[in-house]
Amino acid sequence: MAVLPILRWPDPRLATPCAPATPDAATRALAQDMLETMYAAPGRGLAAPQVGALIRLFVMDVTWKEGTHAPRILLNPEILSASATTATGPEGCLSIPGLTTDITRPTGIHLRWTDPHGDRREETLTGFAAICAQHEIDHLDGRVTFDRLPPDRRAALEAAYLAGRPA
Template sequence: MAVLPVLRWPDRRLATVCAPALPDDATRALAADMLDTMYAAYGRGLAAPQVGVLTRVFVMDTTWKEGSRAPRVFLNPEILHRSDRSLTGPEGCLSIPGISADVTRAAEITLRWTDPDGQARQETLSGFAAICAQHEIDHLDGLVTFDRLSPATRAALEAAYSAGAK
């Protein structure tokens, strides 16, 4: 497997809505590389557009930092339900290093996706797993953390990011 370069905002590919993924050998290889990349970058989730592949695939492992690895791969995820209860907390992004912003997300979601072997899956995720999945699905829809912020907060964090990138 390989560690891939992670695109950094404002790369235009991060603002692109991704095409459907196929459960084939190429997608399985991509997912394996994405997991290697995510672990190497010390992340908990990574979406295909973050490595320059504009397809609806994301990987996540929300508990590996506290214990053993439990990698998950999601193809063509779709949120079927969002709870009325929400959580607000800091989110970082491997494509916007050094920036963390408070984002409000549904505390629980029901997610449907296809696994790498082509099997349909559905599960209710809550807490951090739900937040992580929503963050990664945003990437598949061409959104980044900045897109979830008020104009004033976004402007301040974009300026801080730009100043730090020099």
């Protein structure tokens, strides 16, 4: 396994929608490297385009910082439904280090994906797991947190980030 370099915004690959992932040995090896990279960063989620692989794959482990490792590898995830209830809270991104901004998202989602061995899975995620999965799926669709902001807030945060100062 290896720790991979994480792309930083505004790298154009972060704005590129990803192709389907194939559950093969190369994808499984990439996913293991991504988990190692995520833990080293240290983050709770990491999408393949953040390490330059433009495929629909993300990894997450939302509880490891509290001492319980529960790594997940999700290929070709799709949100089948989302709760009407939303919450606004701070989100950070490993590709936009040092910047955290409030994002509004559904508090629950029903998710379908393929596991690394090709089996289809479905699960309802709530709370932080739902938020994390939505954030990573945004990456697979070529979106970053800036894309979820109103134009004036986005412009201010982008300018501050590019200038290297907090907004």
